[in-house]
Amino acid sequence: MLNLLACPMCKSFPLKLLVFEEVLIDKRYSVKTPFCDLYCGLKSTYLKEIKVEELDCGECVKHDILWGILHCSNCGRWYPIIDGIPFMYPDDLRTKPRVRNREEQFLSRYADKIPAEVIEKDPLKIVKSKI
Secondary structure, eight states, rough: TTTOOOOOOTOOOOOEEEEEEEEOOOOOOOOOSOOSSSEEEEEEEEGSHHHHHHOHHHHHTTTEEEEEEEETTTTTTTTEEEETTEOOOOHHHTHHHHHHHHHHHHHHHHGGOOHHHHHHOOOTTTTTOOO
């Protein structure tokens, strides 16, 4: 999915994935290689920088990320992955009670796993307000 996602605020691509919890699906998927067209999330690099023989796209699609963060290294914003769903709201919606409540639940569970670089670069200072 990292092949498809960009920061909703600054449009930067690719986003950095930080995984807190994942499930490996115990099934071998038959997918074409390369499965993605621009960026390989498993190798964290652009496809043009990898030999096709080095890709294991069947292994990649077995990783189901349940909890984590998508981090934009350009603008510093981060977006939680909650129960397998990336919550990528623009700033004006992140202040709404429903969205803010989900982020606060996420932070109460994972604030101690968020790297210092994410906390320091966050322009909204969401994590710092909860620590």
